[in-house]
Amino acid sequence: MKKTQITIDIELDDNHVPEKMTWNAQDGGIEKEDTKATMISVWDDKKMEALRIDLWTKDMPVDQMKMFLHQILISLSSTYQRATGEEDVAAWMEEMAEEFAQKAAIRM
Structure with missing residues (x-):
């Protein structure tokens, strides 16, 4: 079984607000690509609910x-x-x- 990773690196200011974000997708050839916003949703089948992370930089x-x-x-x-x-x-x-x-x- 093959495994891969998608990662998001977030630099925060002193108030924990995102200042800079980059993402990486090894299989897609993406490395340290800048982005100003991301929304990630995952399904928790035990609780039967969607879990989300919504982030955007303060200069978006x-x-x-x-x-x-x-x-x-x-x-x-x-x-x-x-x-x-x-x-x-x-x-x-x-x-x-x-x-x-x-x-x-x-x-x-």
Whole structure:
């Protein structure tokens, strides 16, 4: 069995706020790639709940955070469709993402 790692290195200021983040994905050829935000979700099947870590650097621009969240919503609809085969629900999720983009005034 092969193992691989994805890691995120976070530099914090004195108040424990992320100042700089880099990520590494050995199999993807990514090493110390800068990022301003990350969202990680894992499923705890014992507690039947999602656990999350949402981090962003203090210099992450709000307009980029809005775009980041919009793209996550779009990708969630795609993931939902692949996982369940429910195209109608996935399409509805994508419509919600587009409504979010309009309400958040995201310039695409």
